[in-house]
Amino acid sequence: MKDKHHLRVMAKCIGLFALAAMSTLAGCKKLYDLPEERDYISNNVNFSNKIFEPIIGRTSMMGGFNADNSTFPMTFEITNARWGDGRPVTDLFRTVPTYVWVGEYTGLEKSLAEIESKRKIEQRPLFEIRRSGEFVLWPSATNEFIQPRAEDSTNLVQNTRFFDVKVRNTGGERLIRDLQIRPFRERPYEPSNDFNAYTGKPAPDPKFPLDPKLRDYIRPFLNSVVGATTNQFLVSNNDKKDVIVYIRPFSGGTGNSLRIKVLNKDSVAMNPSLFNETQWDKMIHGFNMQKTAEHVQWDVAYPIPLVEIKTPYAPEGSRARAELKYSRVGFGGLRVTASFGLDFAIYKKGDWEIVFFFKGENPKLINE
Incomplete structure (x- = not known):
């Protein structure tokens, strides 16, 4: 009991001392007109x-x-x-x-x-x-x-x-x-390697930049896509462009539309149902999906993606992904799955379409 009494007395003394010290400091500040405490700002900001x-x-x-x-x-x-x-x-x-x-x-x-x-x-x-x-x-x-x-x-x-x-x-x-x-002119979509960043005109072919008849194109990614006639893997790079992509406006949309279509080597639209493993309903953060014999279309909000965060529609955050998949029976009865697509962004509101063009030969879609 005696120890507890001493502890209470000491605590009371400490409290009184702290209060007195604060009062003394405040009094000194007032008496000697000390300046108010200020923030620090470096000369090296x-x-x-x-x-x-x-x-x-x-x-x-x-x-x-x-x-x-x-x-x-x-x-x-x-x-x-x-x-x-x-x-x-x-x-x-x-x-x-x-x-x-x-x-x-x-x-x-x-x-x-x-x-x-x-x-x-x-x-x-x-x-x-x-x-x-x-x-x-x-x-x-x-x-x-x-x-x-x-x-x-x-x-x-x-x-x-x-x-x-x-x-x-x-x-x-x-x-x-x-x-x-030093702002660059508008580039309403990405990838934009088909677009001259300074002039806004089509970009020259990177292999032949001085030939005015040649231009650069957006290239898709291709996984196990083979040609219908050659049975060779199709590629899209600076040397060979079996498949190219256009991102371009189209007419007749809602003003907030996105459309995906595929063109064969004769520039004829291919039925989206041919790409039988594609998850159309999970591809684009869009609504009122319309699937026709020539394209798939959604009502969307722009820009795409709306925010640079990872979502099911933008696995890397800064780009959305359009990926078309299909499977067929290959040699030996094995099922082969192939895909092609594009990681993209569109910044300008409107009616836009992403067009995959098989300009060299068509993809092989039939069974062996």
């Missing part, structure tokens, strides 16, 4: 990358802000945006409607309405900096709003946009100078 090269028409997140142990929260402000010859830059900061997510997209949504309920349209500058120090170029930017870099691929100073960033917290402010943004 900076960005790891100061040249940004986004593609217009997509959500592009850029930055690499290095706080150098400075105290958050901070505020960031883009200042003195100018061309290299001193003209003010204004196009980047035009305020336009853009989609902003207000709910979590999971890939499990059951309708377009459910997807649209998770995002809304807000008025945002085309280019802005967030509270984290991260820059964003919104997908509502288009070639009409923002002048892309020169078609001849030059980076002349007078055609380059420069800007500074003012960083602040309660400890002070720092100015980070001479960041650059």
Whole structure:
């Protein structure tokens, strides 16, 4: 009992001492007019990358802000945006409607309405900096709003946009100078190797870049696909293009449509039912699937994929996957499964089709 009494007395004394110390410190601060405690801001705050090269028409997140142990929260402000010859830059900061997510997209949504309920349209500058120090170029930017870099691929100073960033917290402010943004023109889909990034015209053939009659094409992946006449594995690369892909608009859709079709060597549409192992209902995060003798079509929300996260429809996160499979009985009675497809993204709303064209010879689909 005596020990417990001593412990209570000691605890009470410690509490009184702490209270007295706090009162003394507060009194000293008031008496001697000591300054309020402030945040720390380093002289070395900076960005790891100061040249940004986004593609217009997509959500592009850029930055690499290095706080150098400075105290958050901070505020960031883009200042003195100018061309290299001193003209003010204004196009980047035009305020336009853009989609902003207000709910979590999971890939499990059951309708377009459910997807649209998770995002809304807000008025945002085309280019802005967030509270984290991260820059964003919104997908509502288009070639009409923002002048892309020169078609001849030059980076002349007078055609380059420069800007500074003012960083602040309660400890002070720092100015980070001479960041650059050099936007590429819109490329509405990926892969886009068929598209010249500077001119927007068809890309030249990588093997014969000076021959104006030849061009590059999107190439699919091919697994165990053999030709109907040669019985040889079909390939698609720089040297030989047995199969190529077009991603292109089509007319007559809903304005939010995606279509997949296959053309034989005579440019005639092949019946999707020929690809008998294809899981059409699990391929695209789309709705109201329509399967005809010439194509399969869905109502979809754009962009595709909507968010760069892994879902059943986007196994790598940044690309969706269109994969067509079929099986047949090969030599010796063994069943052979083959597939072809494309990992892709489409950034621009509209009616788009992905066309697989067997330009050299048709795939072998019949049994041996």
